[in-house]
Amino acid sequence: MDTGYKPVNVNVRRRETFLPFALPHITQAEIDEVVDTLRSGWLTTGPKTKRFEQEFAEAVSASHAVALSSATAALHLALDALGIGPGDEVIVPVYTFTATASVIIHSGATPVFVDVDPITCNLDPQLLAQAITPRTRAIMVVHIAGLPAEMDEIMAFARAHSLAVVEDAAHAFPALYRGRMVGSLGDLTAFSFYVTKTLATGEGGMLTTDNAEYAQRARIMALHGMNRDSWKRYASGGSWYYEVVDMGYKYNMMDIAAALGLHQLARREWLFERRRSIAEHYNQAFAQFGELELPPHPAHVQHAWHLYPLRLRPERLSITRDDFIKALTDLKIGSSVHFIPLHLHPYYRTTYQLQPNDFPNALQAYEREISLPIYPGMTSSDVEDVIAAVEEIVSTHRH
Numbered sequence: 001m002d003t004g005y006k007p008v009n010v011n012v013r014r015r016e017t018f019l020p021f022a023l024p025h026i027t028q029a030e031i032d033e034v035v036d037t038l039r040s041g042w043l044t045t046g047p048k049t050k051r052f053e054q055e056f057a058e059a060v061s062a063s064h065a066v067a068l069s070s071a072t073a074a075l076h077l078a079l080d081a082l083g084i085g086p087g088d089e090v091i092v093p094v095y096t097f098t099a100t101a102s103v104i105i106h107s108g109a110t111p112v113f114v115d116v117d118p119i120t121c122n123l124d125p126q127l128l129a130q131a132i133t134p135r136t137r138a139i140m141v142v143h144i145a146g147l148p149a150e151m152d153e154i155m156a157f158a159r160a161h162s163l164a165v166v167e168d169a170a171h172a173f174p175a176l177y178r179g180r181m182v183g184s185l186g187d188l189t190a191f192s193f194y195v196t197k198t199l200a201t202g203e204g205g206m207l208t209t210d211n212a213e214y215a216q217r218a219r220i221m222a223l224h225g226m227n228r229d230s231w232k233r234y235a236s237g238g239s240w241y242y243e244v245v246d247m248g249y250k251y252n253m254m255d256i257a258a259a260l261g262l263h264q265l266a267r268r269e270w271l272f273e274r275r276r277s278i279a280e281h282y283n284q285a286f287a288q289f290g291e292l293e294l295p296p297h298p299a300h301v302q303h304a305w306h307l308y309p310l311r312l313r314p315e316r317l318s319i320t321r322d323d324f325i326k327a328l329t330d331l332k333i334g335s336s337v338h339f340i341p342l343h344l345h346p347y348y349r350t351t352y353q354l355q356p357n358d359f360p361n362a363l364q365a366y367e368r369e370i371s372l373p374i375y376p377g378m379t380s381s382d383v384e385d386v387i388a389a390v391e392e393i394v395s396t397h398r399h
Helices: 028-040 047-059 071-081 098-106 125-131 151-160 212-221 230-234 255-266 268-286 321-330 346-351 360-368 380-397
Strands: 064-068 089-093 110-114 136-142 164-168 188-192 205-209 308-312 369-372
Touching (some): 028 255, 047 205, 071 205, 071 212, 089 098, 098 110, 136 151, 151 164, 205 212, 321 369, 321 380, 360 369
Parallel strands (some): 089 136, 136 164
Antiparallel strands (some): 064 205, 188 205
């Protein structure tokens, strides 16, 4: 079948090497800190993890921060802290990564999927009323690509119905919503420090909250349900004695990861400005093309720009989204797609008897989306190569 795909013009600007979709930005300071950690003899949760927690809490204006092995762990412990379990329901947008919903299932609760706003692809507050039932205990909010969701409306609805709000902020550091840092808006917030994220420790995450009881519960459950972590037991003045007070997990962060995080956090403004600058260059270049839809960026938020989600207007192009990605690859430009909505995956589709058109906004957004490279290590030439590739493909395949 003819999909409309054509090899790109041989005369177009071509790279000599492939530009990866994402790379972490590591400096000598991070390397030196990791080496210092290795030489210190304290590799697991210890002084650097505690320092990272304190500095991160301050950075997002939260009272408490708990460093963990992943954002998935943070989301799981958030639900645990809220006491969510069998018989409970949690509202969750269908346009997200599987972890957002899988932790609800692992908690024994039931995810109740809702569609998203067609422009922002964030949770649509107008859809909450139709999703709530007497068993609803919480709302899971996802800040897609680093764009904060409409938290005022979501929090107002939650408070009116006595629901907790858990934010999946895996993409959203350092994002602002109406002048407030994401991490200090909902009841609990989970951040990701995966290798591609805006703050990267390889693997890792953070749970923030203003509730001391939630934070204490998370600390205990992150390390087997023990009432003393290794830092308290083996540091100077510590005690060997501990008790298992609940059946916990193994979710603690190592000092090796925290060593990376400390310097990433210290450079957060520079890292953010690089991403923001690249996004601005993309916006300026692509605004002239009616075939493309730029990422939304309302004036009342600061977008973290973890992703640059460009959307195609297929009615104006003779090429599919998938073939657009093939053409980018031909020009040695890496890309990705965010996200395959949960209701399209076999597990969720089968378990919850879902159909593709059940969530039309999520489906249409997914079918048109291409995530372009956006990371601090990109050079000006890299950015221009991406722009030139997109412009060439659009020009070749416009109706």
